[in-house]
Amino acid sequence: MSKNEQQYLDLCRYILEEGRRKEDRTGTGTISIFGYQMRFDLQEGFPLLTTKRIPFRLIVSELLWFLKGDTNLRYLLQHNNHIWDEWGFQKWVESAEYNGPDMTDFGIRSQQDEEFNKVYQEQLAIYQEKVLQDDDFAQKFGDLGNVYGKQWRSWEGADGEVYDQIQYIIDEIKRNPDSRRLLCNAWSASEIKNQQLPPCHYAFQFYVANGKLSCMFNMRSNDVFLGLPFNIASYALLTHLIAHECGLEVGELIYTGADVHIYSNHIEQVEKQLLREPRELPSLKLNEQVKSVFDFSMNDIELVGYHPHGPIKAPVAV
Template sequence: MSERADSARHYEQQYLDLMREIWERGDERVDRTGVGTRSVFGAQLRFDLSDGRMPLLTTKRVYWKTATREFLWFLTGDTNIRKLCAQGVEIWTDWPLDKYRKASGDDISRADFSARVVEDEAFAREWGDLGPVYGKQWVDWPVYEPAGDDLFRRREYGVNQVADVVRSLRTNPGSRRHIVEGWNVAELDAMALPPCHKTYQFHVSGNRLNGLLYQRSCDVALGLPFNLWGAALFIRLLAQQCDLEPGELVWMGGDTHLYLNHAELVETQLARKPSGDPRLAILRRPDSIFDYRIEDFEVTGYAPQGVIKADVAI
């Protein structure tokens, strides 16, 4: 493909090409959920983040505010869905809901379960916790210290990987250790879902901050649109905090798949053509990466095609 043709190619087309490749040539597999997938292994996408650009899909509506609320929640280190549900974000509700239904025999609706989590603090403590997922590892990776007699005691505070990366980007931009890792092997069994978007690495080139996300498992239809937004947002926040310009997002997928029950979604989306050039403005620079609010973000130029609904496989 010529350079001119490539420059005219809409950034979203690579996502649609990946979707088509998986759906038409992917390996059909039995998976953990029992739904079944078509899968490829080792995919890559690249997105330019300069001048406010974001990898926001236009062939279906992506609820970027929901994705942003989730990312800001990760940065708090919270592992209970209560604060998410209070904001109307239910993307993590299915896992504790499934656990509650199996334990209690109560076929409660998701809406009623979420409402009860918000209204009843004791119920939220018992049933709303996800275990040490994502944000807990990002900002409070556990550390154990010798306590004598071959015993170890958990330190009161863990490793804040995000704060460490902000510090290292500012003081040692050429480092090859700008990494945030979610895959804590010792705690995987305690998590409602082991991290899919597991490893983030950042790279400074001149005054540009590039970021790479490695995702061990990727639901391309439902999860990837959120994951791309979250990874790009991570780069944008770090760049602002470290006086750098956003560069490029490189996304890499391990088991990259589509669920077999998403045929209608896939075929509908592949029949659409991407268009538009949405941009994200960050309206305020707080003192810390941990102090952003949803009101700090504004997206312009986003006119997506209609919502395409599909069930999440749990």
């Protein structure tokens, strides 16, 4: 049994047994704990859950989107990635330019009302097509504000300068691998009002020892059932990509979460997942011909030996 996956399952059990009921911004309600850490040995295998199928290509396209410094949904939609759609859709339906059916609290209503869900899906499809085809619309309503890509690649400092935090980390690893400043921060107090969703994984730091690259990422808020499996795999992939460019092996991935929660409408799904036995972890294969983190495409990243249990669907809280 994979220790990497077992500790995630142990976290789920711990929240169900010890967590506190809390209300939240979405109105859904959670079972929550405060403060938790897990350590994943990346030499053991790529930490993608096997107790339910996780769509790895969505993780890849989202990370490449971040690394491009992009904040517009068009790139994701072009790669059939819809994990951010609801936040862009919310921006449109709450604007003065929207004149369709009432979409107030669409996230909750679409789960509770089958007829409303049909109308919601129709409007969402219209939104997606507009982002893909209409440049003006995409600029207004496809852009999510100064979210991860902007902060990672174009951080604006109080001095008026723009900083590429990812490039800095790569350069610093190559020239000074013992540095304690291999840090990227996505949380900017002055930018929160300009972000459709403030960063949940707000900072990460790298560490080089014995020819291996390790990463610790920090989360202020974490949806354990839907979000955390993506977050773990995404930062594992980022660690592999940077290690690849810097000529290093991969070491540990360390997760530190603050408000770590299971949504009240995910409990049944979590309990179902906990009945499943973990399987052997897959491995990651990168195109050796690609030298720079920023030059990777979808076709340059391959998951090998992934044989999970079937998917378990659950609604996203918006």
